[in-house]
Amino acid sequence: MQFMLLFSRQGKLRLQKWYVPLSDKEKKKITRELVQTVLARKPKMCSFLEWRDLKIVYKRYASLYFCCAIEDQDNELITLEIIHRYVELLDKYFGSVCELDIIFNFEKAYFILDEFLLGGEVQETSKKNVLKAIEQADLLQEKTEAMYHNKSFIGSKKAY
């Protein structure tokens, strides 16, 4: 996979992950053109696009478009399933995910993506394993957060 983009129906980029080295200028150009092209397509149309020399696989979930660029010999249908599995992972993690979850917690969305796809290849397909890895890291986070909360609570108590 060459890159993955998430953008809203209004064309706002929500997440971008590039697996090939490109300059910022190129990335911006590709994003702009691709978002335009995909948004211009009608709902009944095919989920695959030949765009420049790449193959684009995209799917819309509610207000969000998930869009992957793959090479010509890659399997389009399985790429659709990659998108779907990612959505499932997000859904399970956030609990019925919506666009806002991804806007406000985009770093989490990135963490999940990195656990699922690594360097453009599928790393772990088991939903359980991906989420286990994420939760392990999150757990550490929560512990510290909790400590922090307690402290501040004590602190405020003292102030009274």
Place this chain on the structure above:
Amino acid sequence: MSDIVEKTLTALPGLFLQNQSTGGPGAAKASFSSRLGGLVRGITALTSKHEEEKLIQQELNNLKATVSAPTTTLKMMKECMVRLIYCEMLGYDASFGYIHAIKLAQQGNLLEKRVGYLAVSLFLHENHELLLLLVNTVVKDLQSTNLVEVCMALTIVSQIFPREMIPAVLPLIEDKLQHSKEIIRRKAVLALYKFHIIAPNQVQHIHIKFRKALCDRDVGVMAASLHIYLKMIKENSSAYKDLTGSFVTILKQVVGGKLPVDFNYHSVPAPWLQIQLLRILGLLGKDDQRTSELMYDVLDESLRRAELNHNVTYAILFECVHTVYSIYPKSELLEKAAKCIGKFVLSPKINLKYLGLKALTYVIQQDPTLALQHQMTIIECLDHPDPIIKRETLELLYRITNAQNITVIVQKMLEYLHQSKEEYIIVNLVGKIAELAEKYAPDNAWFIQTMNAVFSVGGDVMHPDIPNNFLRLLAEGFDDETENQQLRLYAVQSYLTLLDVENVFYPQRFLQVMSWVLGEYAYLLGKETPEEVITKLYRLLTSDSISSETKAWLIAAVTKLTPQAHSSSIVERLIQEFTTSLDTCLRQHAFELKHLHENVEFMKSLLPVDKSCEDMVVDSSLSFLDGFVAEELSQGAAPYKPHHQRQEEKLSQEKVLNFEPYGLSFSSSGFTGRQSPAGISLGSDVSGNSTETGLKETNSLKLEGIKKLWGKEGYLPKKGSKTGDETEAPPVPQETMIMENVDQTMAKKDQSQVPTQSKDEKEKQLLASSLFVGLGSESTVNLLGKVDTVSHKFRRKSKVKETKTGETTSTHNMTCSSFSSSSNMTYEEDYYLDNFQDRGDKELKKISLNSELLDSESLSELPLVEKLSNCRLSAPSLFADNMEVFHPPQSTTALVASEISLASSLLEETTEHMHSDPTEVCNNETISVSSYKIWKDDCLLMVWSLSNKSGLELKSANLEIAPVEYFKITEQPGCCLPVIEAESTQNFQYSVQMEKPFTEGNLSGFISYQMMDTHSVQLEFSVNLSLLDFIRPLKISTEDFGKLWLSFANDVKQNLKMSESQAALPSTLKTLQQELRLHVVDIIGNEGLLACQLLPTIPCLLHFRVHGDILALWFRSSCSTLPDYLLYQCQKVMEGS
């Protein structure tokens, strides 16, 4: 849009409330990401892009201050990073934060580190210089006892890592392959995969560990290792054939549902794994029957197991079909796969339909009947509302185009072309149309009209080859002269009509094509006088929409037409107008025209009618000026100094002391006629500019015969030798062609049969019948072959690079074109005849091969196997015939004997000529192929010796070399030996000539053979060729050197610094003589003269002088690029020694 924003806004408070109340993984974020929340909310509330910019710029300024403030804690830094990532995603520059991201990854605790690494992976790319700063952090984290830290480090390494720092982490990562946790092992494998992509040679030594990963008890680790294997097998499948069994077993287990339920995806067992394995098997089984046989069962099982209920099973099915068609065919499987393709094509789901078309596109060459089965669906897809489906259908049609359906298919393509706006699509489609039109055009009118459409739509974005090839085709024509004239005449007429249309703007390229054709061939219009054409061209010239490049073409056309015209008022007007033009180029052209116009008779001899294909010699050294220059010099004029010399002098003037003499002085007798040392260059660079353009013109068609054939003293007489490269024999007609230009009406009638939008079934049937003609069942076998041989009407001449289009459909085409004419072959046979006398018996086999190939062309309609057996049959008789002709030398038996003794497999030439040591280029269990180079005096002889290690005889051994741009492989590019006996060695020889100088090139090809019955194996190899392989000493006298030196125009000078040890002249000479194969002509004091030639006959001279530790090299050659290449080689040699 505004209502959506509103909705989002109303949802916001609820979201935050929910976050605070519910807990779970999302709960903690509110406190630390509230700043981000604020930012997001702020942005959402804005209404204009301008306001957003202002807000974010402000935000970035704040962030910049915060991140660089010393009081900022790591925790705050983490929060800042998140906001920076967000800003950058919106398209704003946050590069000031990159270094802080690295710092955060380095210093932070786990949480901060995690965000730091994430920011690094999003901000930087793998060539970013800051990435080096991350290496230490990664090394530290890899050694950490905390699993989470190790995971993070491995994750970042698998995404981006500086190539040169791989050795720093490689041992650590290798260790992780033995880690007890499978997640660590898996990530380590993926990190190695990344390394394999960016620096394959650095991980070569751990291939054994990859095997271990493949056998890992954890499925995830095993699956990760498949990424590496897929990539390695793609590069070289033959090295991994032994793993086929393992891959098959794994796939069997997966398909059989033996994996943990965790790996199921919608109750399908590990679909990703299955697809990966299928792809690997497809690569392994390609053209390899024995390997393919191992996988038939499991493929059958996969096809059967995939119940059609979910997308993911279709994905597996699609891959499976692909594999079945890539490996050695088995009819049962093919049948099942074809049925599957049917399911795709007929599916109401649009995605599946698309894939069905895609599958048809790649199986169509193997099985054209499949297209027939689905013709009605294909017709429907041709008018599908989704342009992607339409395009894929056109791609499919492109592959089945033949002489009968060309008009319909090209019309469909043009329709699509007119609707599309995307440049990439236009370029692609225009190229295909032009290719098809050249190949299968039914008549002149159609061809010209189609090309007109191509030029008007493709215009200035299309590949420049298209107009060049078109013009070449017009100019060179084919064999029937009257037909050529008719085609040209039609082109001229059609362009004149187009130019009559008012208010239409044609692309510049199209106008250039028109002006060239009109300039060259307007004379064919008997009735319309050249004046009228000139008038039209002049009108174009005065138009504002014409670029100055096109104007130059137009003036060139006018110049060509002027001598044919009777009156010249317009020409005079043009001269008047453009001699004052502000464009230098146009002004020059106008002046040239003006001067020529003053002497009409001379002009006529200079611009002969219809001679664009005649070669001309441009005296690029301008030697005819020598007399003039000598005279001027004798009258005291300053000698001309080339640019670099002037610069050198200018530089040296600035120095206090100059150790270099100002000019070169030759003391040899060759230069006695000259007066001054600088006179050496006088013949050459007087007008370097025009010399160069003169050279260029001979190489490209478009300017030929237009200008620059005169020098100061007048028209340059034609010489025998050719400077261009169009020396190939003209193709022989495949059939007499029908060339009535009334065919236009026919074409129209044809087109009217095609329904454009109508739903009427009848019309569709009609369309189908016109589209799928030639695909009937009786012609399934010979479909491509037959059509090709008959209808290569406008086939380009010898120089075509069919491979270049990349889309060339069938390999058969290629073979066909390499046999483009039988006269060519007889010519080559003659060539062999000459050679055989001294090469002996061994060659006989080859000649028989040659004739076999002749035969096999006519047999091309037969299926492959049959063809081969036929060849084998025909071989003996041909062989016998040849025997009589060639009078093998007395020593035949001796030679045969020596050949049989395997020990010395080198050819006898090797004793006479320098040769390289044989190196093995490829091998497998039965054969081993090694190659070596023999540097013969007149060419480079490549020898591949194929030794049969097995105890069985090999049949139909065949070696083919892919055509390469720079080389001319003068012997027949295909060899087919009937039989290679057990444990014997067979040599294939190819003499290679270089067509254009270059530094290094690759010659690749494959060897195929058959064992016992039908089992065919193919092995690929490639050999590196360097410029030096084509350099031979040029043995000339000092006097000749002097003469040659003066006649060459292209020179290159360079000073090289030498080390102490090299500083002596003799040793340097020796190095150059040995390494570069230069001939030492003379040594005069501290100067040396060397000469060499680039095969076949491009000489290059080198003058060099040692001065202290400086070696001043001065190359001259008749070829403009050769001195540069040689200089490069010299530098390499000098550095190396």
